[in-house]
Amino acid sequence: MTITTETPLVRIEGLHKFYGQHHVLRGIDLEVNRGEVSVVIGPSGSGKSTMLRCVNLLETISAGRISVDGQLIGYRDVKGRLHDLKTKEIAAQRREIGMVFQRFNLFPHKTALYNIMEAPVHVKGQSRDAARKRAMELLDRVGLADHAGHYPSQLSGGQQQRVAIARALAMDPELMLFDEPTSALDPELVGDVLNVMKDLARSGMTMIVVTHEIGFAREVGDRLTFMDGGVVVESGDPQEVLANPQHPRTKEFLSRVL
Amino acid sequence: MDSHQEKPEAPVVLNNPVPVRHPGRWISAIIILGVLALFLQSLVTNPNFRWDIVGTYILDTKVVQGVGWTLLLTVASMVLAIVLAILLAFMRQSENPVFRWSSWAWVWFFRGTPVYTQLVFWGLIAVLYPKITAGIPFGPEWFAVDTSTVITTTAAAILGLGLNESAYLAEIFRAGLKSVDRGQEEAAEALGMGKTKIMWRIILPQAMRVIVPPTGNETIGMLKTTSLVLAVPFTLDLTFATNTLANRTYLPVPLLIVAAIWYLVITSLLMVGQHFIEAYYGKGVDNLAPATINPAAAKAAAAVAPSAAAEPALKMDFPEEEAK
Secondary structure (H helix, E strand, O other): OOOOOOOOOEEEEEEEEEEOOEEEEEEEEEEEOOOOEEEEEOOOOOOHHHHHHHHOOOOOOOEEEEEEOOEEOOEEEEOOEEEEOOHHHHHHHHOOEEEEOOOOOOOOOOOHHHHHHHHHHHOOOOOHHHHHHHHHHHHHHOOOHHHOOOOHHHOOHHHHHHHHHHHHHOOOOOEEEEEOOOOOOOHHHHHHHHHHHHHHHHOOOEEEEEOOOHHHHHHHOOEEEEEEOOEEEEEEOHHHHHHOOOOHHHHHHHHHHO | OOOOOOOOOOOOOOOOOOOOOOHHHHHHHHHHHHHHHHHHHHHHHOHHHOHHHHHHHOOOHHHHHHHHHHHHHHHHHHHHHHHHHHHHHHHHHOOOHHHHHHHHHHHHHHHHOOHHHHHHHHHOHHHHOOEEEEEOOOOOEEEEEEHHHHOOHHHHHHHHHHHHHHHHHHHHHHHHHHHOOHHHHHHHHHOOOOHHHHHHHHHHHHHHHHHHHHHHHHHHHHHHHHHHHHHOOOOOOHHHHHHHHHHHHOOHHHHHHHHHHHHHHHHHHHHHHHHHHHHHHOEOOOEOOHHHOOHHHHHHHHHHOHHHHHOOHHHHHOOOOOOO
């Protein structure tokens, strides 16, 4: 199902991240082709969420480069010297990248419908009618059309997360980032969110998914990356990595989660 | 609480226990009610209250005008204070250290000196700076005006009250902005929203939930602080008006009552206004669209077990069992 084009949509090269003296990411290389679902697993503290957050600059990049669709993220390269982008330019880059958070982060003062309409209307400048129509389509797609008027506090965790996915999709991103989207959910609510994500994967969306859901990786992942201690330990076809992990740390981790 | 009974069950026999008696509550309630009755009786029977004088002056032109001026001072100085406070709170969060420092210094100064002193100072501003000039420092002057024509006593009163209040409100706004979860800003950033939009559309509306109650408190406080504008000297507000009448009639008590009644009336109105503002900014958190509350379900639940009536109405909001 991988549609191979000349260059990968996402290219992460030699990514390092420091928090003060703390070296969190120690040289990450990762490529994600257009239409690919790249699943990242690893123990907590392995840096997988930090890496994901670097892609849309919720974390600054200490060293290395990330490019999305050939565009360098966060910097302008002037004759080999990197210059910080302005806040406005960063905002423009983020519009192409949707993000789903572990804690949903819906806007509590807005209903599900207005959560989804917010960015299309106030960032993209779409008309309210067009944005409302699209938001209703997206709510229908995530199975919540009859919850449009509900506030986040009136929705279960699983419903909130599905609204959050719809909110990200409303900006028509070319890349979707999922930061442990099911980790804060009650077990019986995980399935609905995963189904929405599987549907999205099958529709050809490029996705980077940081998760503990091994089943999801096996079913829809095109590539599985195992991270530990701020480095990529092993990366490859999900079926192969899961069935036959090469590195002892991968083996140990999988033996504990499977 | 949502019953899933398919088949009819035996009727529930409620326990109906004998409640614990609380004689202490009864005794203290009787004492309080007794004291209240004595006080009310004195209001009617004590001739020194001079209710006839209260009646004569409650709608006196000078008094009603005083109410108007007091309201004007309250509203104008609060508006000035809120505008400045938002600015100060934003500056305090700025990445620019000069902004952060000057915001801190402003709060330090205006919160650290008595409002009375500041009011006297603004009244004397024309003595300190007789002329306001525009031009280049140590260079040519473009124009100059007499300070006393710009800073009238009304302007001095509003500036004195407003600048002092801005320092307190800035701290309230800062606390409000800090109370909003960091994830909200991240979610908005991830959607590609700009800084200004994030602040005005996402952060501030949520911060208002925390900001409104103490700001209401400050507004009511300001209503009464306006009685200090005598220091400027500003002589048209409610307290000054009733004091003047009291001095003229040698009847201070009834005119203090006149002033107190008016302050209470305005405070009550402000409290009503605050209630509606709180409901507006509580949307989605404290105020969950009342239309979704199903009274029939609430009644049915209450009929099953009397204690269920004490459950928050919130629970009735969700017909679906999947909701938390």
